[in-house]
Amino acid sequence: xxxxxxxxxxxxxxxxxxxxxxxxxxxxxxxxxxxxxxxxxxxxxxxxxxxxxxxxxxxxxxxxxxxxxxxxxxxxxxxxxxxxxxxxxxxxxxxxxxxxxxxxxxxxxxxxxxxxxxxxxxxxxxxxxxxxxxxxxxxxxxxxxxxxxxxxxxxxxxxxxxxxxxxxxxxxxxxxxxxxxxxxxxxxxx
Amino acid sequence: xxxxxxxxxxxxxxxxxxxxxxxxxxxxxxxxxxxxxxxxxxxxxxxxxxxxxxxxxxxxxxxxxxxxxxxxxxxxxxxxxxxxxxxxxxxxxxxxxxxxxxxxxxxxxxxxxxxxxxxxxxxxxxxxxxxxxxxxxxxxxxxxxxxxxxxxxxxxxxxxxxxxxxxxxxxxxxxxxxxxxxxxxxxxxx
DNA sequence: AGCGTTGGTCAACGCTTGTTGGCAACGGTA
DNA sequence: TACCGTTGCCAACAAGCGTTGACCAACGCT
Numbered sequence: 001x002x003x004x005x006x007x008x009x010x011x012x013x014x015x016x017x018x019x020x021x022x023x024x025x026x027x028x029x030x031x032x033x034x035x036x037x038x039x040x041x042x043x044x045x046x047x048x049x050x051x052x053x054x055x056x057x058x059x060x061x062x063x064x065x066x067x068x069x070x071x072x073x074x075x076x077x078x079x080x081x082x083x084x085x086x087x088x089x090x091x092x093x094x095x096x097x098x099x100x101x102x103x104x105x106x107x108x109x110x111x112x113x114x115x116x117x118x119x120x121x122x123x124x125x126x127x128x129x130x131x132x133x134x135x136x137x138x139x140x141x142x143x144x145x146x147x148x149x150x151x152x153x154x155x156x157x158x159x160x161x162x163x164x165x166x167x168x169x170x171x172x173x174x175x176x177x178x179x180x181x182x183x184x185x186x187x188x189x190x
Numbered sequence: 191x192x193x194x195x196x197x198x199x200x201x202x203x204x205x206x207x208x209x210x211x212x213x214x215x216x217x218x219x220x221x222x223x224x225x226x227x228x229x230x231x232x233x234x235x236x237x238x239x240x241x242x243x244x245x246x247x248x249x250x251x252x253x254x255x256x257x258x259x260x261x262x263x264x265x266x267x268x269x270x271x272x273x274x275x276x277x278x279x280x281x282x283x284x285x286x287x288x289x290x291x292x293x294x295x296x297x298x299x300x301x302x303x304x305x306x307x308x309x310x311x312x313x314x315x316x317x318x319x320x321x322x323x324x325x326x327x328x329x330x331x332x333x334x335x336x337x338x339x340x341x342x343x344x345x346x347x348x349x350x351x352x353x354x355x356x357x358x359x360x361x362x363x364x365x366x367x368x369x370x371x372x373x374x375x376x377x378x379x380x
Numbered sequence: 381a382g383c384g385t386t387g388g389t390c391a392a393c394g395c396t397t398g399t400t401g402g403c404a405a406c407g408g409t410a
Numbered sequence: 411t412a413c414c415g416t417t418g419c420c421a422a423c424a425a426g427c428g429t430t431g432a433c434c435a436a437c438g439c440t
Contacts (some may be wrong), residue, residue, distance in 0.1 A: 030299035034220035109220035144354035152342020162336035175380040190365040
């Protein structure tokens with residue numbers, strides 16, 4: 001029952017090519033400027049194929065932005081290094097996956113994108129905070145604080161390409177942000 | 191010589207109305223979805239007036255996003271509260287001025303908007319950091335860190351409307367972010 | 381009163397967008 | 411071979427966009 005057991009179709013390759021192109025365009029241009037025609041051109045197919053396989057533009061975005069933050073298991077790790085591990089993880093994810101940049105760019109101008117972003121971060125970061133922060137009732141607040149710092153750095157570094165934020169090395173970024181995240185997660189309420 | 195000494199024209203009111211409407215639309219919808227037609231409708235005038243007074247859409251955005259962060263003088267204040275003062279100031283500014291949200295929304299999908307944002311934050315936050323941080327050569331890095339945290343919170347709270355980030359009170363946000371900003375500004379290099 | 385300048389409307393342009401339906405080639409099945 | 415679902419391309423649609431130029435109305439001057 002784990003596999004849908006549907007036979008592989010010839011069109012699977014096309015569908016996948018569309019998704020790859022869509023992710024790149026959404027990440028580079030945001031929702032409005034990423035046109036179906038441009039995506040189809042990148043995937044070397046006709047625009048009408050996009051409609052056939054994904055219904056409409058929003059359906060394409062939903063399919064293209066399916067995402068798993070793959071936050072590592074923190075239970076077994078030393079509690080004092082949670083911040084460092086998290087920041088490192090997110091830098092890796094952002095530099096190796098267009099979907100994150102796409103979600104950020106789209107979420108700012110498109111309500112569906114914003115909703116998706118809220119859901120992903122609330123669930124996946126929230127899941128971590130409940131196990132780590134001292135006041136479980138505050139887990140959502142703590143998650144929001146962590147998200148604000150991580151998204152802010154992603155914004156400055158990968159979207160706005162703010163000079164000094166780009167020039168900083170990975171290790172510098174980690175050294176500065178880790179204590180912040182650590183504090184948001186584990187410090188007493190100020 | 192301080193005043194341009196140009197007589198006030200009858201069209202000044204119209205120009206101002208266009209700017210107000212433009213700021214609202216850019217802030218609410220971002221660059222692409224904020225159409226000149228919609229802005230003109232809000233201002234109760236014809237779309238062609240926008241072209242006459244501001245040349246084209248980009249010119250309108252440039253005029254509408256002229257901004258001064260009005261960062262308070264920090265020299266005379268107690269050095270230990272710089273973080274708190276800065277965070278409070280930015281929360282005020284963001285809640286009372288559409289231009290900041292507009293810049294954030296537009297900067298994410300429009301290169302000209304991104305450039306404007308880089309310039310504003312580099313100059314105006316950078317000007318503060320040089321006077322406060324212990325290693326003047328690092329002022330730009332420190333400014334980027336401060337910007338990342340402040341922009342991240344603005345993104346979560348005012349643009350994405352991330353539930354927990356919205357629910358936090360002003361004082362809670364200040365209490366959590368102030369130490370972060372303070373550390374980015376004044377702490378020794380980690 | 382007559383003039384040029386200014387403020388504003390209207391209708392249209394060329395273009396791009398998302399989206400649709402028709403039609404031709406392919407491939408497995410009977 | 412004849413059939414039928416699948417895969418794909420093509421051409422077109424209606425709508426919306428930024429932008430333009432012609433035209434009218436009101437004002438300030440002499």
